[in-house]
Amino acid sequence: MIVNRSRVLGNKGSRALNTPEDAGTGFSMFLASEPDEMLMHSLIILYSTLFMVYYFGKQPWFNVELFINQVEEYMRLKQFPVPLKKRVRAFYYYRYQEQYFSENNVLGSLSEELRNEITLHTCHKLVDQVRLFEDVPASVVGSVLGCLHAEVYLAEDSVLHAGDIGDCMYFIANGTVCQLEDGAHFGEVALLMKDSKRVATVVAVEITQVYRLDVEDFKKFILSNELMYERIAALASKRMHETVLLDEDFRRERERLQENQQSSSTII
Structure with a gap:
């Protein structure tokens, strides 16, 4: 069943939320009107956010291009001499060529x-x-x-x-x-x-x-x-x-x- 949000919210849905009892969490179609409800919804948001950060941070893909850009910036800031830059580039090219994943994460499960x-x-x-x-x-x-x-x-x-x-x-x-x-x-x-x-x-x-x-x-x-x-x-x-x-x-x-x-x- 599709629920009409404006009907659930009543008059509060048609104006700005200026009072504490009007505050919502954004994860629910219902507004939290009690302090305990607001605290519970906030904890849910925090838990969900931490879970997503952890989950997507564990994904097996490795952005080699971004990493190499960071290496180049590091060498520039540290003023690496040209021969040393060439050796570092050769190492990373040989080590990560065409590999956009973390093999340990892929095989770990x-x-x-x-x-x-x-x-x-x-x-x-x-x-x-x-x-x-x-x-x-x-x-x-x-x-x-x-x-x-x-x-x-x-x-x-x-x-x-x-x-x-x-x-x-x-x-x-x-x-x-x-x-x-x-x-x-x-x-x-x-x-x-x-x-x-x-x-x-x-x-x-x-x-x-x-x-x-x-x-x-x-x-x-x-x-x-x-x-x-x-x-x-x-x-x-x-x-x-x-x-x-x-x-x-x-x-x-x-x-x-x-x-x-x-x-x-x-x-x-």
Whole structure:
């Protein structure tokens, strides 16, 4: 049934609301005439407003264009030099290109099984390239992929530093670090050592996207799977051996240079 508002309001509907008893909330077709009613209606408005702010603030869409404009304004105000501006722009372009959503919010409400299935689909290229995942059950691979965190490094950025405590390993999605390319992984050696120290510094050769697997998830999924553990342990042993050989070559080269310097000083 359609209700005629002017009939409900009577004479009050045809004049300005100048008295407290004439005040309405705007959410009801009836005016509040009692203080208790006005208070209740005001609380309803406040609750509804807070709910809408919270709800729409949780929506999964991310306005990349607005965000990039804010970055540009920040760089302008802070007077970034041109080379630094170019690096910042390159990072954000690579990180957010064509992505107008928050992936965490999109996947957050799904069941774990469905999230793993979607992750397997979206990361199929990485799965196909990573030998570590060969012949491993899809459910296990999906669980590992669900724990990965995307990161982007520009050319000449250091991803790992020798001597630092290792708390994660990395999978290369796109790009090159040192001599490792798409599908390779690194950083696992420190996670298998007692002191957990990084044995080498790893630098990005070009813009590179990697996926980080934290040590807690590494222990939970990689070390608990016999096949993946055997593969990663063998690779870590090989890399440790290669690192030792490189250290010996570096030590011999340094000693040779010192001897040449001493010989030159003696002649002078």
